Amino acid sequence: MVPLTRGSGAAQTAQPPPSRPGLAEADLVEGLKTSDDRAAEQFVRDYGPAALRVARRFLESEDDAEDAAQEGLIQAIRAIGSFRGDSALGTWVHRIVVNAALKRVGAIERDPTSSLEGMMPVFDRNDCRIEPLHTLVPPVDVLLERRETRAFVRQSIQSLPQGYRVPILLRDIEGYSTREAAEAIGLSEGALKVRLHRARAALKKALEPLFKGGHL
Amino acid sequence: MSHDHRATGDFGRAVRGIMFKLLPFVMTCREFEGFILDYLDDRLSTKARWLFRLHLLFCRDCRAYLAAYRRSVRLNQAVFSDPGAPLPEEVPGGLVKAVLAARSVDADDPDVD
Ligand SMILES: [Zn+2]
Numbered sequence: 147m148v149p150l151t152r153g154s155g156a157a158q159t160a161q162p163p164p165s166r167p168g169l170a171e172a173d174l175v176e177g178l179k180t181s182d183d184r185a186a187e188q189f190v191r192d193y194g195p196a197a198l199r200v201a202r203r204f205l206e207s208e209d210d211a212e213d214a215a216q217e218g219l220i221q222a223i224r225a226i227g228s229f230r231g232d233s234a235l236g237t238w239v240h241r242i243v244v245n246a247a248l249k250r251v252g253a254i255e256r257d258p259t260s261s262l263e264g265m266m267p268v269f270d271r272n273d274c275r276i277e278p279l280h281t282l283v284p285p286v287d288v289l290l291e292r293r294e295t296r297a298f299v300r301q302s303i304q305s306l307p308q309g310y311r312v313p314i315l316l317r318d319i320e321g322y323s324t325r326e327a328a329e330a331i332g333l334s335e336g337a338l339k340v341r342l343h344r345a346r347a348a349l350k351k352a353l354e355p356l357f358k359g360g361h362l
Numbered sequence: 363m364s365h366d367h368r369a370t371g372d373f374g375r376a377v378r379g380i381m382f383k384l385l386p387f388v389m390t391c392r393e394f395e396g397f398i399l400d401y402l403d404d405r406l407s408t409k410a411r412w413l414f415r416l417h418l419l420f421c422r423d424c425r426a427y428l429a430a431y432r433r434s435v436r437l438n439q440a441v442f443s444d445p446g447a448p449l450p451e452e453v454p455g456g457l458v459k460a461v462l463a464a465r466s467v468d469a470d471d472p473d474v475d
Contacts, residue, residue, distance in 0.1 A: 183462065190461045194453030203442060216460050223465040267395060267427065272379025275391035277423040277430075286436050299441040318435060319442045324403075343399045350434040357430060 168192070171235050178226040190219055193236065197243045203315055204247035206304065214250050218243030244320055245330070248312070254331045255309035262310065265348035280357040289356055302352040310345035317342050378421060389417050394424050398431065 168188045169177060177185020197218055201211040222242045229238055268276045289295045303311060316327035317338075328338035382390045389397075394417045400406050401414050418425055 181465075186462055186465060187458055190458045191453060194457055198453065198457075212454060212457065216457055216464075219457075219461050220464045223461065269392050270375060270379070272376070272382065273390035273392040274375045274379045274382070275395075275421070275423040275427060276375070277427045279422070279426050280430070283430075283433070286433060286440065289437060290440055295437070296441050299437055303438065303442075314438070315442075318439055339399055346399075346431060346435055349438060350431045353434045353437060354430070356437070357433065 172231075175226060175229060175231070175235060178223055186223060189223065193222075193239050194219060196236065197239065200240060200243045200320070201247045203319065204244070204251050204312065210250050211247075214247040215243060217249075218246035221246065240320070244316070248330060251308065251312060254312060254333065255307060261307040262344060262348045265351045266344065267347055278354070280354075283357045295356060298356060299353065302349055305352070306345055306348060310341055310348060313338055313341040314345040314349065318346075375423070381420070387413065387416070388420060389413055391417075391421060391424055394418075394421070398428065402432070402435075 168174070169185060174185050174189060174192075178189060194215065197215040198211060201214040201218070202208070205211045205214055218239070222239045225242070229235065270276055303314070306314065312331055313327060313333075316322040316330060317324065322330065324335050324338055324342075327342075328335045331338075333341065382388055394414065397406060397410060397414050401411065406414060418428065
């Protein structure tokens with residue numbers, strides 16, 4: 147079986163648009179290492195938009211997101227000496243920006259289970275699942291063509307408590323492994339998995355209106 | 363909600379409940395729930411994967427649940443990871459200036475894995 151989710155979060159790099167003119171990545175890195183102003187400016191223009199987009203996923207306030215993106219970019223420039231080129235520059239910057247955003251998110255809520263009431267799967271007294279059956283569920287591609295789908299999914303993620311939203315973002319969107327996500331927010335791998343599974347279950351519940359014929 | 367059906371009626375579920383009790387190698391839906399994450403990460407042992415799939419074969423509700431669970435993960439990933447989504451062309455005006463001004467100031471090492 148092909149794993150559905152492990153490592154398939156496609157947003158784990160902060161790549162600039164390929165068509166953008168300017169220094170190639172290797173020259174850009176060299177420029178940053180020699181404190182070249184032009185390289186620093188190009189770096190911010192190239193990687194700033196993606197950094198902002200990453201930070202916005204974690205932080206609701208636009209001011210916080212801009213601050214986190216800014217901190218991440220500054221830290222990346224200062225640390226450029228430690229960039230070894232093992233990964234793309236965008237991937238390296240992405241991790242730094244995620245860490246900057248996580249600092250602003252603050253400590254992960256310890257026991258937020260109660261906040262998911264009504265969102266968890268339902269079982270009868272024999273431990274049998276009670277699950278609604280949706281006929282004629284539109285394929286994911288069709289759902290995605292609708293503008294309201296995207297807004298609804300974003301809103302559903304935003305409405306998850308922080309202690310669940312962050313694990314699901316790290317694992318399913320930012321492309322972190324279970325271990326990396328657990329380390330990033332100071333949970334054990336086991337605890338991270340419990341959070342991730344509950345978050346996905348709650349998200350599934352929240353998205354059910356989309357599956358009932360697809361229209362909200 | 364009127365077009366919202368249950369995957370199995372109460373009768374079918376009661377029969378399944380009895381079956382789970384009589385056949386110890388068939389896991390209950392609640393046990394199945396605990397294996398979903400590792401199944402999707404392809405981290406179950408051969409035996410556990412076999413038992414998981416055996417339950418799926420018997421249980422319409424868990425088939426419906428797992429399908430919706432996977433669909434939600436895919437939707438979430440597609441919405442947030444969409445490589446085609448337009449990036450803002452320009453960074454906020456202050457960002458370039460702020461970064462250029464701050465980059466030379468000494469500070470703590472960044473958190474890089
Ligand atoms: Zn079941």
